[in-house]
Amino acid sequence: MVKICCIGAGYVGGPTMAVIALKCPEIQVAVVDIAAPRINAWNSEHLPIYEPGLDEVVKECRGRNLFFSTDVEKHVAESDIVFVSVNTPTKTQGLGAGKAADLTYWESAARMIADVSKSDKIVVEKSTVPVKTAEAIERILTHNRKGINFTILSNPEFLAEGTAIKDLFNPDRVLIGGRETPEGQKAIHALRDVYAHWVPVERILCTNLWSAELSKLAANAFLAQRISSVNAISALCEATGADVTQVSHAIGTDSRIGPKFLNASVGFGGSCFQKDLLNLVYICECNGLPEVANYWKQVIKVNDYQKTRFVNRVVSSMFNTVSGKKIAILGFAFKKDTGDTRETPAIDVCKGLLGDKAKLSVFDPQVTEDQIIRDLSMKKFDWDHPAHLQPLSPTNNKQVTVVWDAYEAIKDAHGICILTEWDEFKKLDYKKVCYAIIRGA
Ligand SMILES: NC(=O)C1=CN([C@@H]2O[C@H](COP(=O)(O)OP(=O)(O)OC[C@H]3O[C@@H](n4cnc5c(N)ncnc54)[C@H](O)[C@@H]3O)[C@@H](O)[C@H]2O)C=CC1
Numbered sequence: 001m002v003k004i005c006c007i008g009a010g011y012v013g014g015p016t017m018a019v020i021a022l023k024c025p026e027i028q029v030a031v032v033d034i035a036a037p038r039i040n041a042w043n044s045e046h047l048p049i050y051e052p053g054l055d056e057v058v059k060e061c062r063g064r065n066l067f068f069s070t071d072v073e074k075h076v077a078e079s080d081i082v083f084v085s086v087n088t089p090t091k092t093q094g095l096g097a098g099k100a101a102d103l104t105y106w107e108s109a110a111r112m113i114a115d116v117s118k119s120d121k122i123v124v125e126k127s128t129v130p131v132k133t134a135e136a137i138e139r140i141l142t143h144n145r146k147g148i149n150f151t152i153l154s155n156p157e158f159l160a161e162g163t164a165i166k167d168l169f170n171p172d173r174v175l176i177g178g179r180e181t182p183e184g185q186k187a188i189h190a191l192r193d194v195y196a197h198w199v200p201v202e203r204i205l206c207t208n209l210w211s212a213e214l215s216k217l218a219a220n221a222f223l224a225q226r227i228s229s230v231n232a233i234s235a236l237c238e239a240t241g242a243d244v245t246q247v248s249h250a251i252g253t254d255s256r257i258g259p260k261f262l263n264a265s266v267g268f269g270g271s272c273f274q275k276d277l278l279n280l281v282y283i284c285e286c287n288g289l290p291e292v293a294n295y296w297k298q299v300i301k302v303n304d305y306q307k308t309r310f311v312n313r314v315v316s317s318m319f320n321t322v323s324g325k326k327i328a329i330l331g332f333a334f335k336k337d338t339g340d341t342r343e344t345p346a347i348d349v350c351k352g353l354l355g356d357k358a359k360l361s362v363f364d365p366q367v368t369e370d371q372i373i374r375d376l377s378m379k380k381f382d383w384d385h386p387a388h389l390q391p392l393s394p395t396n397n398k399q400v401t402v403v404w405d406a407y408e409a410i411k412d413a414h415g416i417c418i419l420t421e422w423d424e425f426k427k428l429d430y431k432k433v434c435y436a437i438i439r440g441a
Pocket residue numbers: 007008009010011012013032033034035038072085086087088105106108109126127128129157158159160161271272385386387
């Protein structure tokens with residue numbers, strides 16, 4: 001029986017391995033993590049992440065051929081294929097701070113694999129990493145080897161949160177990069193055989209290691225660039241009387257442009273777009289390509305501009321001050337159908353309004369009060385580390401109340417900001433709400 005182990009039981013490791021276990025009943029899959037509360041949650045009725053369809057998949061396989069454990073070393077030692085899906089946050093200190101990827105967690109995972117292994121292994125980069133990371137990882141693995149062969153593959157993940165299970169069941173493509181050597185090709189085939197249980201072979205793309213690593217950063221950069229492009233156009237629409245929804249529909253019907261990812265927004269959020277763009281910028285700079293770096297940097301600048309512009313519009317439309325005014329914040333997650341708040345634009349918008357002394361009443365159907373308060377007090381990039389390394393005891397903010405109902409948030413508010421496109425916000429009785437606001441004003 002083939003044994004797979006995945007280091008990192010997060011948003012990627014958990015759902016990805018659950019789907020592999022579901023589709024490959026003859027493979028044993030262990031998902032391991034240093035964070036005991038996270039593993040306990042994976043083994044409980046309340047999974048640590050909210051993702052439509054995930055509960056059903058986990059319930060079907062858990063205890064059969066899917067296991068969640070903190071016994072990292074045991075499962076790594078026993079496995080044939082080791083996926084590494086740990087955090088790769090933006091560095092906050094030292095060389096490349098604020099841009100480069102911090103590979104501390106990846107490096108410690110690689111050293112541990114080298115230490116505990118007693119048999120040959122395929123080591124798979126699942127985390128998003130800078131191009132050429134495999135070279136460094138190979139050096140760590142082979143330096144420690146005791147006659148053991150490690151073959152490294154890059155298999156970046158393209159799922160989006162909120163649709164993770166759908167994306168994993170029916171991916172546009174699976175990308176596998178490996179060395180162009182007989183061992184590299186053999187490892188590619190072994191991993192391709194796993195995905196071929198449910199993914200048509202023509203959708204499994206095989207490349208060299210560096211192409212696979214770079215394709216992941218490039219794909220996220222292209223997606224983020226589309227959002228910044230439409231958001232830049234939204235500013236021009238507001239200045240001219242054009243309607244950005246009509247403009248994006250009109251341009252999206254051109255089959256060369258396509259309709260997806262053209263929704264104007266408060267800005268993109270989520271754990272990866274900004275991090276991966278910064279990483280790409282840094283790699284360009286390190287390779288002596290400042291013009292290319294500046295091009296991609298602009299995508300982040302427009303995103304920051306959009307968030308600031310949103311706050312400024314709210315404040316200027318309320319007689320240039322929101323001091324002491326109650327603003328309802330509907331939605332805090334970075335997108336609908338997830339409880340994830342990493343780099344959510346809601347944090348910047350709330351901080352901007354709080355800076356102008358607004359009183360905020362926040363409601364999100366999937367985000368807890370504790371998470372919202374933590375997010376509003378956390379420093380940039382602190383969130384992207386294992387839970388036990390994040391700052392504790394957030395200071396409570398008297399200007400912020402978190403409520404469990406949209407109407408409660410809106411009650412007596414001077415204004416409403418819808419920051420996440422949850423379907424339930426479309427069904428609110430806005431006539432009733434606006435009437436109450438006008439009467440209260
Ligand atoms: N969140 C997403 O939608 C996507 C994320 N990615 C990439 O996948 C990687 C993981 O992302 P997420 O799953 O969102 O992160 P996450 O923070 O949800 O999960 C990472 C897990 O790794 C664990 N961990 C860290 N170091 C460890 C070690 N040495 N041994 C055992 N466990 C360790 C942490 O405790 C944490 O539970 C990142 O590189 C990210 O860029 C790629 C595609 C999609």
